[in-house]
Amino acid sequence: MRVAVVDADGIAAHLPAALAAHGLETVRVRSESPDVHLTGSAAADVRHRGDVAVTADALRRRDVGFVLAGTESGVLLADELSAALGTPGNGMTRPRARRDKFEMVTAVREAGLATAASFASPSADEVVAWAVALGTWPVVLKPPASAGSDNVRICGSVDEVRAGHAAILAATTRYGSRNETVLAQEYLHGDEYFVNTVSRDGAHHVVEVWRYHKRALDGGHWMYDYEQPVPLDEPRLSDLAGYTLDVLNALELRNGAGHTEVMLTAAGPVLVESGARMGGSHQPSVVSRCIGTNQVECLALAVARPEEVTERRLPTYRPRSFLRYVTLISPGDGVVPDEAGFAVVRALPSFVDLVLTTPAGRPVGRTVDLATSVGYVYLDSADPEQVESDYKQLREYELNGLYTDEAV
Structure with a gap:
């Protein structure tokens, strides 16, 4: 059996090797709108060009017996291909609920589960009216179908709601499409x-x-x-x-x-x-x-x-032990450090690994979401205080020249 992976980018780039360990070959499928911020290989065995029947036939000829979504951009297509091939897949009563966040919260609420109060509209006036009627601030605005903290806004006033709504509608998603509506939700208090x-x-x-x-x-x-x-x-x-x-x-x-x-x-x-x-x-x-x-x-x-x-x-x-995954956050314009530039980070006692999502030497601006972060660092120790101390030291390095070739 072969396994099709739709958009094998990001963490899904590790999947072919994991499948191969069990004797399964991977067929890479490229969707029409992959995540523009992920750095997976552009190589594909099959390119989807809009016709599910044609793509499914290409997979059938390759003896594909299972279809997986590699990343968010592959979720809907993987479901459609599984349904067309008759391979193990997900329910197709309401497939968009696995992709569109407003449909998602609606499906979960209708199942009797707790959800955040939510409202979606292309109209800023309607979203403002909903937020005012909700009666609690702040509220959260986000695109209904993006990912990775893309354009997620925390709004504490009517003016901020209007500005956030305009910014979201003016932007494109991580998959290259324009936002046609805005999802507003109550701000949830607690641990995430x-x-x-x-x-x-x-x-x-x-x-x-x-x-x-x-x-x-x-x-x-x-x-x-x-x-x-x-x-x-x-x-x-x-x-x-x-x-x-x-x-x-x-x-x-x-x-x-x-x-x-x-x-x-x-x-x-x-x-x-x-x-x-x-x-x-x-x-x-x-x-x-x-x-x-x-x-x-x-x-x-x-x-x-x-x-x-x-x-x-x-x-x-x-x-x-005490493992911590730390997102790198640049405070302003600079460049991604090379190996020598990251030497002080690697010297932290609890340092385990560094993964760059932007190559060394490339320009970097102020981090505002996951797409504008240059990577992440793993810290790990049997002593949680060591991890916390090294985390604080890493943030000090970032604020004091890590991305600007200044002494840290």
Whole structure:
């Protein structure tokens, strides 16, 4: 059997090797609108040009028996191809609910699960009226179908809502399309997590749970700061995981990977959004070394040996130390450091790995979202205070010349 991966970019670039470890060949499918910010290979075995029947026939001739979405841009096409081929896929009652965030929250709410108050409209006046009627500030504005914190705005006033709405409609998504409407949601208070899962034939397995830490940037932008895996004995972890699996069922996600972001509020878990694909970025080898498993390898197992999922035999993650994934944040214009420039970062006692998403020597501007970050750093230690100290030192380096060739 061969496995088609639609847009094998970002973390999905690791998937062909993981599948090959189980004797499965990969057929790379390129969608019409891949993520312009990811640096995966442009090479493709099959290029989709708008006709699902033609693309499905090309995969049928290659003996494809399973189709996976590599990244967010491949979610809808992977579902359509699975349905056309009759291979294990997701429910097609409401497929856009796995892509459009307003349809997503509607489907989850109709399943009886807690959701954020939400409203979508191309009209700034309508969104302002909704926000005023909601009666609580701030509110969150975002494109309904982008990813990676793209144009997510935290608005604390009517003027900020109008400005955010205009900015979103004037922008394109990470997939090159114009935003035609704006999603507004209540601001959720609590701790935010992501739950990575794999599913086979409707059975789900929680691969890992991480807690996000975000920070507000100038201009109303909300940025990922760092994230770290959650210990298995964390209070309310079972509530978080159970809610997530209910969300997957509401969205008819039955086969493949899931990346679900959930706010744990005082009243309980509430959906932020869910992606029918793997989490956006991580180094599988580092994650496995520190928590015992990773989503890429679990997804390959779910495809190659479905009984590992359906009979509950996939490995359970167990944090072995204090791992932290830190997003690099540039405070202004500069250049991406080379190996010598990053030497001070590599010398941090808890440093494990550095991944650049922008090549060394390239210009860098102020970071406002994940697309404008130049990469990320892993810190890990048996001592959480060492990780925290090194994290603060890294941020000091960034503020004091890391990206401008000045002494740090």
